[in-house]
Amino acid sequence: MASSSAGFVAGLTAAAVATVGFLGWQASATAPAALGSAKPTVPPAVSASKAARDGDDPTKLPGGTGTGPRVVYALDDDRVWLVDQGEKVVRTFRVEPGTVDPVPGVYLVSSRSNAITGTDGVPVEHVVRFASVNGVVIGFSAEAGAAAQPADDGVKTGGIRETREDGDAMWRFATIGQRVVVIR
Known part of the structure; x- marks a missing residue:
């Protein structure tokens, strides 16, 4: 029975x-197609257009990215700046973007995962998510090991890859609710 x-x-x-x-x-x-796709909120102090750059020093924080603690991500330069409360850049580094970019604007870190497998089949750690574009989640992460399986070239990915050292710094800095300013 x-x-x-x-x-x-x-x-x-x-x-x-x-x-x-x-x-x-x-x-x-x-x-509806628009439902679920994160829309940035852009306060007047932050310009979503191409931010002013210092041609002599590409690592210098671009102007027009707001004030206060924030992560600044420049799409055209594939560069990130971690900016503290005192407007000091505590770290800047280059990243390798996924196949889908977020729209320029201001976002908030919405979730984090210590370790997962990315959509490309690569184990990643210190995942910091802040946006979604047409169902593709956008976030920073660092490779934690070799790919478990070959990635499908047609897969849309929103993972913005950092070195493990830069990923550790991002993980410590970008907690839930931290602002992420995306610029061209």
């Missing part, structure tokens, strides 16, 4: 999971 009941419960569970999966798919297929 016990094995019969277990089989019945397993069947009900499988049916429930399938139903929830179908309803989730149906809801996502009929949802």
Whole structure:
């Protein structure tokens, strides 16, 4: 009798999971395209256009990125600046962007994961997420090891890769709610 009941419960569970999966798919297929894609909030003090650069020193923080503690990410330069409360750049470094870029603007760190596998099959650590574009999550991360499987060239990725040392610094600096300013 016990094995019969277990089989019945397993069947009900499988049916429930399938139903929830179908309803989730149906809801996502009929949802408006704009729903779920993060929109940056751009205060007047921050320019979302190409920020002024110092031609003599590409590591110098561009102007027009706001004030206070923040992560500044320059799409055109593939560079990040970590800026503290006193407006001092505590670290700057180059990054390797994914295939999908966030829209220039101001975001907040929305979630973090210590270690996961990226959409490209590469184990990553110190993941700091701040945006989503058409269902692709955008965030900073550092490779933690070799790819578990070859990446599909057609996969859209939002992982902005850092070295492990830079990833450690980002992890300590960019906690939940930290501002991320994305500029051209």
